[in-house]
Amino acid sequence: MIRFEAASKSYQVNGTLVPALQPVDLAIQQGEVFGIIGHSGAGKSTLLRMINLLERPTAGKVLVDGRDVTHAEGAELRRLRAGIGMIFQHFNLLSSRTVADNVAFPLRLQGGSAEADIAARVAELLALVGLEAHANKYPAQLSGGQKQRVGIARALASKPSILLCDEATSALDPQTTASVLELLADINRRLGLTIVLITHEMDVIRRVCDRVAVLDAGHVVELGTVADVFLHPQHPTTRRFVAEADHREGRGPEYAGVPGKLFRLSFRGDTTYSPLLSRVVRDTGVEYNLLSGRVDRIKDEPYGQLTLAMHGDRLDDALAQLRTAGVDIEEVTR
Amino acid sequence: MSPLQTLFPNIDWAEILQACFDTLLMLAGSLLFTLAIGLPLGVWLFLTARGQLHAKPKLYGVLSLVVNVLRSIPFIILMILLIPVTKAVTGVSIGIRGAIVPLVVGAAPFFARLVETALREVDRGVIEASQAMGATTKQIVMRVLLPEARPGLVAATTVTAVALVGYTAMGGIVGAGGLGALAYQYGYNGYKPDYMLVTVALLVVLVQVLQMLGDWLVARYSRK
Numbered sequence: 001m002i003r004f005e006a007a008s009k010s011y012q013v014n015g016t017l018v019p020a021l022q023p024v025d026l027a028i029q030q031g032e033v034f035g036i037i038g039h040s041g042a043g044k045s046t047l048l049r050m051i052n053l054l055e056r057p058t059a060g061k062v063l064v065d066g067r068d069v070t071h072a073e074g075a076e077l078r079r080l081r082a083g084i085g086m087i088f089q090h091f092n093l094l095s096s097r098t099v100a101d102n103v104a105f106p107l108r109l110q111g112g113s114a115e116a117d118i119a120a121r122v123a124e125l126l127a128l129v130g131l132e133a134h135a136n137k138y139p140a141q142l143s144g145g146q147k148q149r150v151g152i153a154r155a156l157a158s159k160p161s162i163l164l165c166d167e168a169t170s171a172l173d174p175q176t177t178a179s180v181l182e183l184l185a186d187i188n189r190r191l192g193l194t195i196v197l198i199t200h201e202m203d204v205i206r207r208v209c210d211r212v213a214v215l216d217a218g219h220v221v222e223l224g225t226v227a228d229v230f231l232h233p234q235h236p237t238t239r240r241f242v243a244e245a246d247h248r249e250g251r252g253p254e255y256a257g258v259p260g261k262l263f264r265l266s267f268r269g270d271t272t273y274s275p276l277l278s279r280v281v282r283d284t285g286v287e288y289n290l291l292s293g294r295v296d297r298i299k300d301e302p303y304g305q306l307t308l309a310m311h312g313d314r315l316d317d318a319l320a321q322l323r324t325a326g327v328d329i330e331e332v333t334r
Numbered sequence: 335m336s337p338l339q340t341l342f343p344n345i346d347w348a349e350i351l352q353a354c355f356d357t358l359l360m361l362a363g364s365l366l367f368t369l370a371i372g373l374p375l376g377v378w379l380f381l382t383a384r385g386q387l388h389a390k391p392k393l394y395g396v397l398s399l400v401v402n403v404l405r406s407i408p409f410i411i412l413m414i415l416l417i418p419v420t421k422a423v424t425g426v427s428i429g430i431r432g433a434i435v436p437l438v439v440g441a442a443p444f445f446a447r448l449v450e451t452a453l454r455e456v457d458r459g460v461i462e463a464s465q466a467m468g469a470t471t472k473q474i475v476m477r478v479l480l481p482e483a484r485p486g487l488v489a490a491t492t493v494t495a496v497a498l499v500g501y502t503a504m505g506g507i508v509g510a511g512g513l514g515a516l517a518y519q520y521g522y523n524g525y526k527p528d529y530m531l532v533t534v535a536l537l538v539v540l541v542q543v544l545q546m547l548g549d550w551l552v553a554r555y556s557r558k
Contacts, residue, residue: 052466078468092463095557096481106467109477138557154467164466 002028002051002162002196007060007070009046021046022218023060028211030161033188033195033299035205035226037241038215044198047215048164051196052084053077064162082110085155089167091147093139093154100126100135103153110158125153129183145176152183156191163187165197169204181208185299202245206230206298214238227298231266231305231328246294255334258289260311262332263319265304271326272302280321286312307332342528349516354536357512360430360502361540364437365495372442372494373487375401376449377475383450387461387471401443409440409501413508433510437501445494452486453479485556492548496541503537513537 006023021043028034038044049055050062053072061070069080093102103122107113113121126132129149139147148168155163165184169177185208188195199205205212205226212229214222214237221235233239255262267276272295281288293306310318319329338347379401381387382394407415413436420435421427456479464478480487506514513533521530 054462054466078470081466081468084466086463086466088459088463090457090459092457092459094460094478094482095457096484096555105464105477109464109467109469109473140557158467 001030001063001065002026002194003061003063004047004050005061005063007047007050007057007062009043009050009055010058019218024220026213026220026223028194028196030194031188031192032210033185033197033208035209035212036196036198036215037200037202037205037212038198039200039237041217042215043218044215045166048166048196048198051162051164052081052086082106082158083160084162084164085158085160086164086166087148087151087155087168089170091139091144091151091171093147093150095139098136098138099131099142099150102139102150103157106154106157121157122153125156128156128187129153143176144172145180148172148176148180149183152180152187156187160193162194162196165195167199168197170199170201177204178207184208200241202230202241206245206296208299210299214241227268227301227303230298231268231303232330255291255309258291258309260287260289260309261315262291262334263308263310264330264332265306265308265322266328266330267304267326268298268328269301269303269326272304276322276325276327277306280318280325283321284312284314284318286310286315286318342532344520344526344528345532350513350532350536353511353513353516353533356430357499357502357514357537357540360433360437360505360510360512361495361498363430363434364441364498364502365491367434367438368441368445368494368498369491371438372445373449375442375446377453377479379446379450380453380479381471381475387474401446404439404443405447407440409436409504410507412436412440413505428509430511433502433505437498437505440501441494441498444497445490448490448493449487452483452490455486456482485552488548488551488555492545492552495544495548499537499541499544 004024004026006025007021008019008023009021010017010019024047036044036047046055050057051064053062053069057070061068063069064080064084072080094105097105100122103125104118107118107121122135123132126135129152131146131149131153134142134146139150142150151168168184169180172180181204184195184197187193188208197204197209209226211224212226213220214229214235216235216237222229222233222238229238230242233242287310289309291307291309293304295302295304297303312318323329375397379394379397382390382397384391384394404412416436416439417427420432423435424431426432460478460482461474464474469478502510502512503514503517506512506516507518509515513536517530517533520526521533
C-alpha cells in the first residue's frame with residue numbers, strides 16, 4: 001500500500017519557490033491498478049516519482065507498505081527502490097547491452113544472485129513478455145512495443161510489489177498501446193502487484209485502471225473508481241478528458257432543434273446487454289431520439305452511455321422504470 | 335646506389351627507425367597516463383556539474399578553471415614551465431621519459447573535457463532508470479555511464495592520441511627526441527628537405543592509422 005500524507009513539492013527557480021504539487025492525501029491499495037491523469041505540468045510525474053523518491057517531497061510524507069520512506073537514504077533507499085519496478089515513456093534501456101543483459105541488469109546491480117539463477121530468471125521474464133526470440137538483440141534492433149516489453153521484463157526482474165508506469169504507452173501506436181496495456185493488466189492479475197500509472201489519455205485509464213485520480217495544476221481535483229469518474233465526471237478537467245476519449249470535444253449546441261428533454265443514460269454490468277430501453281419504450285409509448293452514445297468496457301466491466309432526447313405523456317413513468325432497472329439517468333441541460 | 339638512397343641522399347634510416355620507436359614510446363606512455371588521469375577527472379567534472387548526480391557547483395567551478403588554465407597554456411610554454419616538476423617526478427628534464435610529464439599535463443585536461451562531453455550525451459532517462467533500480471553512484475558510473483558512452487569515449491581517445499602526436503613532435507624542439515626532433519634538427523635547422531619530407535610523411539601515416547583504428551572501434555561499439 002502506498003500513502004501520501006499532505007505530500008507536496010515545490011522547486012526553486014531563480015530564487016523563487018514554484019509549487020509543482022499541492023499537498024496531496026492519497027491511499028493506493030495493494031493489488032489495484034491506480035491511474036493518475038493530468039495534462040503536462042499538472043504534477044503527475046512528480047507525484048509518481050515520490051513513490052520511489054526520484055522526487056523527494058518538500059513537505060509531507062510518503063508511506064510504502066506502512067513505512068515512512070520520506071527520508072530514506074543510502075542502503076534503505078536502494079532497498080526500497082529494488083522493491084519498486086518502473087517503466088518509462090522512452091523505455092530508457094541500456095543501448096550498449098543486449099535484451100537479456102538489460103533484463104538481468106537490476107539483478108546484477110543488487111548482487112547476490114548466481115549467474116545461472118539470473119539466466120533462468122531472465123528466460124522466465126522474456127517468456128512472460130513474449131520476447132524469448134530476441135534475447136541477444138540490442139534495443140536499437142527492436143520496435144517500440146518490443147522495447148517497452150523489455151522495460152516491463154526489466155522492471156519485474158527483482159520481483160517488486162509495485163510497478164510504476166511513466167506514460168508507458170504515450171510513445172506507442174494505438175495497436176501496440178493496446179497490447180502493452182493488456183500485458184500490464186495480465187501482470188496485475190497474475191502477479192497481484194500494485195500498478196500506478198500516469199497518462200494524459202483517458203482511454204488508458206478506462207482500459208486498465210481500477211481507480212483514478214485527476215490532477216489539475218498540482219491539485220487532485222477528482223478521485224474515484226474509473227467507472228464513476230468516467231461516466232459521471234464532475235470537474236471541468238475530468239470532463240474534458242472524458243470528452244477527448246469519446247472523440248466528442250466541443251459539441252452540444254447542435255441538439256438545439258431536437259424536440260423533448262435530453263437525458264444521459266448510463267448502464268453498467270449486465271444491464272448493458274439487456275433490451276431494457278426497447279421494453280420501456282414499448283410499455284410507456286414514449287418516443288426517443290438517440291443523439292450520441294457508446295457501448296464499451298471499463299476494464300472488464302461492460303458499460304453503455306447514451307444521450308437521448310425523449311418526449312411523451314408517460315415520460316416520468318419511463319424514467320422511473322429505467323431507474324428501477326439500474327440505469328443511471330442525468331438530465332442534460334442544453 | 336639503391337633508389338631509396340637516390341631519392342633521400344641524407345637520410346640515415348637507422349636513425350629514422352629509432353625516432354619512430356621513440357615517438358611511439360612517448361605516445362603510448364603519455365596516452366596511458368593521460369587516460370588514467372583524464373578519465374576520472376572527466377567523470378568528476380560530469381558528476382559535479384549543475385543538475386547532475388553529485389552537483390557541487392563550487393567544486394565544479396574550481397575543477398573547470400584548472401582544466402581551462404592548463405588547456406590554454408601553449409604546449410611549448412607548458413613544457414618549459416614544467417621542467418622543475420619533470421625533474422622532480424622523473425629525475426630528468428628532457429628525453430623520452432622527461433617529455434611524458436608535460437605531455438600528460440597538457441593532454442589530460444583536454445581529454446577530461448572530452449570525457450565530460452561524451453558523458454553528457456548519455457540519455458538522462460537511462461540514468462534515471464538506473465537510479466530507480468537502486469543503483470549506487472559508483473554502479474551508475476561503471477555500469478551505465480562508461481559503457482553507454484563508450485563510442486564517444488573511444489572517439490575522445492582518438493582525438494587525444496592525434497593531439498599527442500602533434501605534442502610529441504613539438505617536444506622534439508626542446509630535445510624530447512622522436513620524429514619531431516629529426517624534422518626540426520635535420521629538416522629545418524639542417525636544411526635537409528628529405529628529412530623533413532620523410533618524418534612528416536611518417537607522422538601523417540601515424541595519425542592516419544590512429545584515426546582509422548579509432549573510427550573502426552567506434553563503429554564496432556555503436557549500438558544506436
